[in-house]
Amino acid sequence: MPRQLRRAALFVALLLCVYMSPSQARVRTYYIAADEVLWNYVPSGTNLITKSPLPPLLPQQLGWTFHKAVYHEYTDATFKHLKPRPAADAYLGILGPVIRAEVGDTVVVVFRNNARFPMTVHAHGLFYTKSSEGAPYQDGIPAGNKPGDRVSTGKTFTYTWQVPARAGPGPGDGSSVVWMYHSHFDEVNDINSGPVGPIVVTAKGMAKPDGSPKDVDQEIFAMFSEFDENSSRYYPINIADPKINARHLKPGAPFTLDDEFYSINGLSFGNMPTPVLHLGQRVRWYLMSTMSDFDFHTPHWHGQTVVSNGMRTDLVSLSPMTMVVADMTPDNPGIWLFHCHVNVHLDRGMAARYQVLP
Amino acid sequence: MRPALVFALSAIASLFLAHAALAQERIHYIAADEVMWSYAPHHADLIAGRPLPPLAPSQLGWVYHKAIYREYTDASFTKLLVRAAQDSYEGLVGPTIHAEVGDTVTVVFRNNTRFPVDIAPAGLLSRPAAAAVSPGSTVTYRWPIRAADGPGPRDGSSVLYTYESSVDETKDQNAGLIGPLIVTRSGAARADGSPRDVDREIIALFSVQAEARSFLFPRNLGDPSVNPRRISAKGILLDLSNAFPTLNGFVFGNMPIPDMRRGQHVRWYLLSTQNDLDGHAPTWDGQTVISQGNRVDTVGLVTPHQVADMVPDDPGLWLVVCEFNVHLLPGLEARYRVLP
Ligand SMILES: [Cu+2]
Numbered sequence A: 001m002p003r004q005l006r007r008a009a010l011f012v013a014l015l016l017c018v019y020m021s022p023s024q025a026r027v028r029t030y031y032i033a034a035d036e037v038l039w040n041y042v043p044s045g046t047n048l049i050t051k052s053p054l055p056p057l058l059p060q061q062l063g064w065t066f067h068k069a070v071y072h073e074y075t076d077a078t079f080k081h082l083k084p085r086p087a088a089d090a091y092l093g094i095l096g097p098v099i100r101a102e103v104g105d106t107v108v109v110v111f112r113n114n115a116r117f118p119m120t121v122h123a124h125g126l127f128y129t130k131s132s133e134g135a136p137y138q139d140g141i142p143a144g145n146k147p148g149d150r151v152s153t154g155k156t157f158t159y160t161w162q163v164p165a166r167a168g169p170g171p172g173d174g175s176s177v178v179w180m181y182h183s184h185f186d187e188v189n190d191i192n193s194g195p196v197g198p199i200v201v202t203a204k205g206m207a208k209p210d211g212s213p214k215d216v217d218q219e220i221f222a223m224f225s226e227f228d229e230n231s232s233r234y235y236p237i238n239i240a241d242p243k244i245n246a247r248h249l250k251p252g253a254p255f256t257l258d259d260e261f262y263s264i265n266g267l268s269f270g271n272m273p274t275p276v277l278h279l280g281q282r283v284r285w286y287l288m289s290t291m292s293d294f295d296f297h298t299p300h301w302h303g304q305t306v307v308s309n310g311m312r313t314d315l316v317s318l319s320p321m322t323m324v325v326a327d328m329t330p331d332n333p334g335i336w337l338f339h340c341h342v343n344v345h346l347d348r349g350m351a352a353r354y355q356v357l358p
Numbered sequence B: 001m002r003p004a005l006v007f008a009l010s011a012i013a014s015l016f017l018a019h020a021a022l023a024q025e026r027i028h029y030i031a032a033d034e035v036m037w038s039y040a041p042h043h044a045d046l047i048a049g050r051p052l053p054p055l056a057p058s059q060l061g062w063v064y065h066k067a068i069y070r071e072y073t074d075a076s077f078t079k080l081l082v083r084a085a086q087d088s089y090e091g092l093v094g095p096t097i098h099a100e101v102g103d104t105v106t107v108v109f110r111n112n113t114r115f116p117v118d119i120a121p122a123g124l125l126s127r128p129a130a131a132a133v134s135p136g137s138t139v140t141y142r143w144p145i146r147a148a149d150g151p152g153p154r155d156g157s158s159v160l161y162t163y164e165s166s167v168d169e170t171k172d173q174n175a176g177l178i179g180p181l182i183v184t185r186s187g188a189a190r191a192d193g194s195p196r197d198v199d200r201e202i203i204a205l206f207s208v209q210a211e212a213r214s215f216l217f218p219r220n221l222g223d224p225s226v227n228p229r230r231i232s233a234k235g236i237l238l239d240l241s242n243a244f245p246t247l248n249g250f251v252f253g254n255m256p257i258p259d260m261r262r263g264q265h266v267r268w269y270l271l272s273t274q275n276d277l278d279g280h281a282p283t284w285d286g287q288t289v290i291s292q293g294n295r296v297d298t299v300g301l302v303t304p305h306q307v308a309d310m311v312p313d314d315p316g317l318w319l320v321v322c323e324f325n326v327h328l329l330p331g332l333e334a335r336y337r338v339l340p
């Protein structure tokens, strides 16, 4: 090798070393707004699993579409341009953008509240000081010192979260773990209103530049959620809107279950776009649940098995607000069912499909 | 050759003797006592900083006659063993029994209630039986702690069981008769039986105390100091209106705040009663835990006991709550403090 070329090669190698160095901590900044949307749990208007009509509206059910608030990602602090979601990620549905970090990084979320109610961003698992907790309660700190606990309509607040080792994989985990972030101004009612998303933390040295784990080919996110529209902060608005409440129902008894939607990523009866997997690839599923009355779920895959917590299985169980990782290497091509095995949940549409290409 | 053999034999003998000497008999004097229990001794929601919610239609109040396990200094059962101030948050939960694998736990049990109850560990290999102890009687139980009762290959240095009254499990647990039994791996225990590699043990009982199913409910209905509104036994909402989703017998942040220090190895022992209203999802703000090898901040507590290890790194006053909203909204929330 000519000397010059050798020197150039060495330089490139050095550059690569610096660039790829796992110890290089990054600051990962996200521009996320809570935006108001009209959310339809069944956009196709049919049951796509059975190719049959949806069940008739229950006596106290307003409909299938509701005013909700969701987290959207923007390109910058002007909050003028939505960051488009790739078509392959359309199945993420109601989930906010995936926030990623490697252990050692810092996550900054510039949050704009475009919703009519005060909202926050509260992260699970990551390290935050009281000013970035995003959850008001009696914690000995005066409210004035915690601006992140209440972001009013039209206001912007910047949350800073550290990612120490305790936010990353434990001894029994793989190369990455999943956490959730959600609004926690009025926790239960906020989550039922919609603003919730996933955080992936990768072990130190195991991340690609975008933060995703090196030893995984594809990641799939699935949030099993009983959205209780009676507990949404938009309930009074939904009741009063004749487009939503076409039958002009009066507010129901406090315990009516008719406006509870058993959904995966906010979509029911197979209306979640079908994620496409490939034979032999390493696919990591991140499973999450929310915190309504009956948020105990048993996600079950037809067609393949997974390894979760060191055990081979085809079904995992979720308790309220739990986050579980399951690894799959698909070996069986086809379109397969992915659903909750709790009877009442399945009956009310907690089912989706995924596809394995040969 | 001969001295070598003698030496070897004596070495083996001394090992055996040392081992035999390590196995301890751990004696506890525990009574089932009737007490007046307040779920909210501060009469306020200390988490939100506001008054308690108004009484539910058929709710008697916030104070009930309950039966709990309490520890005494000796067999005379005249002097209560006072719980250390740093453990006052344990509230309704019975005294913690520690044992190392190989030990024998001896419980001298006095029934000071006016109902037949007993005390029995749930889940131990030897399945010690208990028979109803009549009011005023004292019975001695011996529970051998075998290797198979200790930590498994994926557990830490200690595992959790519960002890409870088994005469009528539903009525007895809703009266309040439950406590923790901690088994430490052989060789991993301090003199008191607690695991050496743990700096602070926290006991957290997640329980829906359904007063309408307690054996003391008739007494509560008939006592005007507990039931000033004279709610009658016929109300259909009686069952739910008098069910309290509690942490160690407290609601709405009324649990005394347990302290821990940054960098300590803190082990949370998560217990649950087994009512049909139970099934909990304990979650911590501010820190993460390791549970079954996984890094999480929420644990599904559908079994009666789980262990979660925490090394606090974020000082402050933080929430520990059940994420199941039908428990959280009616008050299953408390706080813990991490000192810098
Ligand atoms: Cu389900």
Ligand SMILES: [Cu+2]
Pocket: B206, B245, B279, B280, B281, B322, B323, B324, B327, B328, B332
């Ligand atoms: Cu609970």
